[in-house]
Amino acid sequence: MKIVVFSGAGLSKESGIPTFRDSTNGLWENFRVEEVATPEGWWANKNKVLKFYEARWHNIKACEPNAAHLAIAKLQEKHEVHNITQNIDDLLERAGCTKVWHIHGSITRRKCEDFRCIYEADHDKPVEHGDLCPICKSQCRPDVVWFGEIVNDNPQYLSELIKTADVFIGVGSSIQVYPAASFALQYFIKTKHKFFVDPDPNPRLVRLGYEVFEGKAVEMIPKAISKLEEYVA
Numbered sequence: 001m002k003i004v005v006f007s008g009a010g011l012s013k014e015s016g017i018p019t020f021r022d023s024t025n026g027l028w029e030n031f032r033v034e035e036v037a038t039p040e041g042w043w044a045n046k047n048k049v050l051k052f053y054e055a056r057w058h059n060i061k062a063c064e065p066n067a068a069h070l071a072i073a074k075l076q077e078k079h080e081v082h083n084i085t086q087n088i089d090d091l092l093e094r095a096g097c098t099k100v101w102h103i104h105g106s107i108t109r110r111k112c113e114d115f116r117c118i119y120e121a122d123h124d125k126p127v128e129h130g131d132l133c134p135i136c137k138s139q140c141r142p143d144v145v146w147f148g149e150i151v152n153d154n155p156q157y158l159s160e161l162i163k164t165a166d167v168f169i170g171v172g173s174s175i176q177v178y179p180a181a182s183f184a185l186q187y188f189i190k191t192k193h194k195f196f197v198d199p200d201p202n203p204r205l206v207r208l209g210y211e212v213f214e215g216k217a218v219e220m221i222p223k224a225i226s227k228l229e230e231y232v233a
């Protein structure tokens with residue numbers, strides 16, 4: 001079967017990465033979003049932005065994939081699994097997932113400020129002031145999509161997935177922010193089996209025909225997968 005897993009920040013919460021909306025969110029509390037996660041913030045004060053992402057980079061590197069990431073990776077033993085994630089962490093890849101599309105970018109990759117050349121970071125450290133793009137020599141920044149920027153798109157891949165997916169599993173997303181919300185609320189709503197895992201699920205999901213598993217990803221992703229296996233047995 002072809003399975004699409006669409007994830008938001010809730011998937012990585014039990015690994016120790018706070019969601020953007022957490023009230024006890026240490027990573028964001030000393031920073032204003034418009035100063036550290038917008039193009040305007042970058043051009044006003046690059047050092048401040050790099051300091052913010054340095055802290056996020058260290059937080060992510062200190063975390064490990066949780067039971068939900070590992071269960072999603074294990075699905076690949078029997079099925080073709082495509083991950084579409086809003087997360088900038090690399091926990092799906094570290095769990096063993098091979099097909100991961102980061103629509104909001106990835107903190108382990110870099111791109112440059114002028115020409116958006118994207119490349120994998122070849123060293124184990126966050127971007128620093130003075131790190132230049134090996135292709136065009138302009139200053140590097142993390143390959144994350146900031147507020148006001150266009151999400152990473154891949155229209156051909158997406159239209160093929162929409163036509164051929166048998167199962168859609170959404171997890172850990174408030175699905176309030178577009179265009180990411182469209183993946184769960186529009187693009188895949190005709191998929192035969194649709195599941196959603198979240199402790200505080202969006203009320204629209206039930207009306208759209210989702211089977212909703214209310215709870216943490218680490219507990220509910222394995223349950224949703226067992227349910228799927230019952231259906232296709």
Ligand code: NAD
Nearest residue numbers: 008009010019020086087088089104172173174200216217
């Ligand atoms: P979001 O809009 O996807 O909301 C988080 C969702 O996770 C909520 O619906 C919440 O109910 C749910 N949740 C909370 N705990 C959970 C758990 N244990 N298991 C499953 N679900 C749980 O995401 P956001 O936090 O508002 O972040 C907005 C954007 O910021 C993201 O789309 C992403 O681009 C970025 N971000 C990324 C990371 C990461 O890479 N891990 C973390 C924070 C924010």
